[in-house]
Amino acid sequence: MKWEVVIGLETHAQLSTASKIFSSASTAFGAAPNTQACAVDIALPGVLPVLNKGAVERAIRFGLAVGARIHPRSVFARKNYFYPDLPKGYQISQYEQPIVQGGSLSIMVGETEKIIQLTRAHLEEDAGKSLHEEFNSATGIDLNRAGTPLLEIVTEPDLRSSAEAVSYAKALHALVRWIDICDGNMQEGSFRCDANVSVRPLGTTTLGTRCEIKNLNSFRFLERAIDFEVRRQIELIEEGGRVIQETRLYDPQKDETRSMRSKEDAHDYRYFPDPDLLPIAIDEKTVASVRATLPELPQAKKARFINDYGISAYDAAMLTTSRDVADYFEGAASGSDAKTVKLCANWVAGPIHARLNEDNLSIVESRVSHSQLRQLVLRVTDGTVSGKMAHEVFNALWAEGSLEALSVDRIIQSQGLQQISDTGAIEKIVDEVLATQAQQVKDYRAGKQKAFNALVGQVMKATRGKANPQEVNDCLKRRLDA
Amino acid sequence: MLHASLKTLSQGLASGKYSSVELTQYFLRRIEQLNPTLNSFITVDAQKSLAQASAADAQRAQGRAQPLTGIPIAQKDIFCAKDWLTTCGSKMLSQFISPYDAHVIERFNSAGAVNLGKTNMDEFAMGSSNETSFFGPVRNPWDTERVPGGSSGGSACAVAAGLAPAATGTDTGGSIRQPAAFTGICGLKPTYGLVSRYGMIAFASSLDQGGPMGNSAEDLAMLMPVMAGFDARDSTSLDRPVEDYERDLAKPLSGLRIGLPKEFFAQGTSPEVLNAIEQSIVEYQKLGASIVEVSxxxxxxxxxxxxxxxxxxxxxxxSRYDGVRYGHRSAQYQTLSELYENSRAEGFGAEVKRRILIGAYVLSHGYYDAYYLRAQKLRRLIAQDFTDAFAHCDVLMGPTSPSTAFKLGEKSNDPVQMYLSDIYTIAVNLAGLPGMSIPCGLDKQGLPIGLQIIGNYFREAQMLNVAHQYQLATDWHQRRSPHFGEALTS
Structure with a gap:
């Protein structure tokens, strides 16, 4: 039987506020345990939560960026359960009335675009951390993270493979950073996914029983956990078994998911509206003022790049993976002709992307600035350097890291990397080469095209790659066919 | 000094008749003598109180005295006070020393008042008799075999027996008004949101409200500006300027429309209580008020x-009292569940457990709509009833409690009977309205009867005027138990 995979993702994006969602304690990562937990975070008797408006503003930004409805009135609810790293014995979240409803996100599946519908996004607080090591069989509790603002973003069950899930997660990850609401740091837990996975016979429409895999904090784990879970469910059903609704954990060491708790022992969270907090009221004016601060969104920018610069959809997608990449590209390419723009796009998507990865740098840390790139491409189009030699200039720029546009010409000069386009100079070298390569000349005249290429190679070698290839070609032809 | 008004004490301090240290020592001495009988205070710390008193004296000497500077106030043990044991009447917090001040405590401190000690209360304010306190019941000064009411029973008793000139209380379903009625003193529960709940240990957040308890409406009017006021740390605190609650005290009552809700005069209320209420209504008519029947x-x-x-x-x-970070932790546990279960089983008393069970039940899956959601809808209807009634009158009046103080143990095995003793006070909390209780008579056994005055939202100043004019014409508020007079003090 053929199976269809159905996946919905719930993503927790940590919002980039300086202080917590209901207290004034800092959200900075990496402080000594329990040094960033104030009276409210440790839930002393008598303390009360006060909503951080910055978290609301960020939720609105997200809602607008995905074309969702921003509810004029949304409500915080208490999710009640006992756990040592949950100081109040309840998590403040949103249940029946979330701040953001609906919306969608466009993802690329291979070369085609797919729209993923979002169910909702709601505000909530993070719990603390239980530390099971280094306490001699006891458990340590670090409440620094308790009360950190989260936006939980929930999709419809629209994803059909682990690849789609990863593509969605990456697009969402790019978006939350694009609109500056989350730093996206996955190692520090700022962006993590829960995947709801089920399978059904291809062609059927009823959903299969789902399992939820919790806390996937890398794209690779997300992909592997889903792949394992899909195989497990299909095998189970094909062997006559039945999937049980449960929460599972992915173990990256063993590359498998295992049961955490089944539906039978699922908590009854006893949600109810938090009487300590007023409903969040958002008027049109607030929405408008947040909208005014939104940057050009990835989809719009992509469309504009295609339109204004005449680059392909593929390149445009590549250049809008983040705002920094797009800004870098535009810094290098804006105001140039089509050929220059195309070259800039190729450089950003190609060599620059590769070197950044190699050196583990982000684009803002690039050792070649966008103005250097602009200058370098200009020197290619005006014929000063050959496309090939441009790579040598690039390598020299990268090694130097000076970031000044002027250094492009300096390097070309000092390292003598200018292209030789002078016909007289090229003719002289060609004649010298032909004089030493009698056999190749004979072969060419006997009809062997390969010999021509070898002669071109010899000329290029003699000029250390600096000769203008077109000129070399023309000159050789003139001499040989004469 | 005994049962003197706050104004008299303030004048005594201002004229140098006595210092705050002397005044504080006077009340500390009465507490020392009488508290073993009455059990009104959980914590007394003479050193801390006297240090505050001498600071107040120094402040006065520098000419920086405010109206309450140097006056000792008893604080209900539900208010967190920095470096003070703050128990909320529970074994769970019997060792909890607060690292911070509640908003109300901060306000009293900056008003120059002296914290005279922390008063006994029903555990987590759950109770109407003060019998659920881990620290034992408070005795009613009028008859020590009887309860003082609850949950602010310790505060009520302290004022009634002259252990403190005034006290704070909190009222979730009648916890200021009912003990005020049972002990023959005055108590005011303000409009919800007027007094910050920050540092006031929560029982039911949407109903809890702090307020003053004292010898007279005039005293309450002096305490209100200290207790009320916006606090950004409480999201339900109302951002409005602090009023002068004394401004209308002297206003004559001619033209006042008193609404008498017929439901307040129902069967099951003691005829003696009803009679006293009717007498006070007659008094109000003499003062120029008119009567409107409302429902x-x-x-x-x-x-x-x-x-x-x-x-x-x-x-x-x-739920936060789980034995993990502070509060009682059981010595008996192997697993996390046992840590929770044993700590909570040992740390909470029977009434608290009963309410946690009821609460968890009504919120649980499948019952939420039938109980919690329906109750919320009815709550709105109850509030609407008051709005409708206030279209026809300025204040509502009726009994505070259907009976006078009952005997210790009389209702402690019958929770429903106990709950019904708050039948006239609870609706006010559900509507978020201000309500107060003032003494209006004694029954045949010599026990105080409370008249409840309910005002419209933010009409505290008017209610205090209504109460004060009555107290100018009558002396019920000055009656005190014959058993704890001045003779004992010397």
Missing amino acids: LPNMALSVPVYYVLAPAEASSNL
């Missing part, structure tokens, strides 16, 4: 609605 048709639902909503909120509010 609160959904009144009868207030007790069941309350006993869904308050336990629901409480069950969640009390």
Whole structure:
């Protein structure tokens, strides 16, 4: 039987506020345990939560960026359960009335675009951390993270493979950073996914029983956990078994998911509206003022790049993976002709992307600035350097890291990397080469095209790659066919 | 000094008749003598109180005295006070020393008042008799075999027996007004949101409200500006300027329209109580007020609605007492579940457990709509009844409690009977309205009877005027138990 995979993702994006969602304690990562937990975070008797408006503003930004409805009135609810790293014995979240409803996100599946519908996004607080090591069989509790603002973003069950899930997660990850609401740091837990996975016979429409895999904090784990879970469910059903609704954990060491708790022992969270907090009221004016601060969104920018610069959809997608990449590209390419723009796009998507990865740098840390790139491409189009030699200039720029546009010409000069386009100079070298390569000349005249290429190679070698290839070609032809 | 008004004490301090240290020592001495009998205070710390008193004296010497500077105030043990044991009447917090001040405590401190000690109360303010306190019941000064009411029983007793000139209380379903009525003093529960709940240990967040308890309406009017006021740390605190609550005290009552809700004069209320209320209404008519019959048709639902909503909120509010970070932790546990179960089983008393169970039940899956949601809807209807009634009158009046103080143990095995003793006070909390109780008579056994005055939102100043004019014409508020007079003090 053929199976269809159905996946919905719930993503927790940590919002980039300086202080917590209901207290004034800092959200900075990496402080000594329990040094960033104030009276409210440790839930002393008598303390009360006060909503951080910055978290609301960020939720609105997200809602607008995905074309969702921003509810004029949304409500915080208490999710009640006992756990040592949950100081109040309840998590403040949103249940029946979330701040953001609906919306969608466009993802690329291979070369085609797919729209993923979002169910909702709601505000909530993070719990603390239980530390099971280094306490001699006891458990340590670090409440620094308790009360950190989260936006939980929930999709419809629209994803059909682990690849789609990863593509969605990456697009969402790019978006939350694009609109500056989350730093996206996955190692520090700022962006993590829960995947709801089920399978059904291809062609059927009823959903299969789902399992939820919790806390996937890398794209690779997300992909592997889903792949394992899909195989497990299909095998189970094909062997006559039945999937049980449960929460599972992915173990990256063993590359498998295992049961955490089944539906039978699922908590009854006893949600109810938090009487300590007023409903969040958002008027049109607030929405408008947040909208005014939104940057050009990835989809719009992509469309504009295609339109204004005449680059392909593929390149445009590549250049809008983040705002920094797009800004870098535009810094290098804006105001140039089509050929220059195309070259800039190729450089950003190609060599620059590769070197950044190699050196583990982000684009803002690039050792070649966008103005250097602009200058370098200009020197290619005006014929000063050959496309090939441009790579040598690039390598020299990268090694130097000076970031000044002027250094492009300096390097070309000092390292003598200018292209030789002078016909007289090229003719002289060609004649010298032909004089030493009698056999190749004979072969060419006997009809062997390969010999021509070898002669071109010899000329290029003699000029250390600096000769203008077109000129070399023309000159050789003139001499040989004469 | 005994049962003197705050104004008299303030003048005594201002004229140098006595210092704050002397005044504080006077009340500390009365506490020392009488508290073993009355059990009104959980914590007394003479050193701390006297240090505050001498600071107040120094402030006065520098000419920086405010109206309450140097006056000792008893604080209900539900208010967190920095470096003070703050127990909320529970074994769970019997060792908890607060690292911070509640908003109300901060305000009294900056007003120059002296914290005279922390008063006894029903555990987590759950009770109407002060019998659920881990620290033992408070005795009613009028008859020590009787309860002082609850949950602010320790504060009520302290004022009634002259252990403190005034006290703070909190009122979730009548916890200021009912003990005020049972002990023959005055107590005011302000409009919800007027007094910050920051640092006031939560029982039911949407109903809890702090307020003053004292010898007279005039005293309450002096305490209100200290207790009320916006606090950004409480999201339900109302951002409005602090009023002068004394401004209308002297206003004559001619033209005042008093609404008498017929549901407040129902069967089951003691005829002696009803008679005293009727007498006070006659007095008000003499003062120029007119009477309007009104109705609160959904009144009868207030007790069941309350006993869904308050336990629901409480069950969640009390989850933080898990033995993990502070508070009682059982010595007996192997697993995490045992740590929770044993710490909570040992740390909470029977009434608290009962309410946590009720609350968890009404919020649980499959019952939420039938109980919690329905109760919320009815709550709105109850509030609407009051709005309708206030279209025809300025204040509502009726009994505070259907009976006078009952005997210790009389209702402690019958929770429903106990809950019904708050039948006239609960609806006010559900509507978020201000309510007060003032003494208006004694029954045949010589026990005080309380008249409840309910005002419209933010009409505290008017209610205090209404109470004060009555107190100018009558002396019920000056009656005190014959058993704890001045003779004992020397």
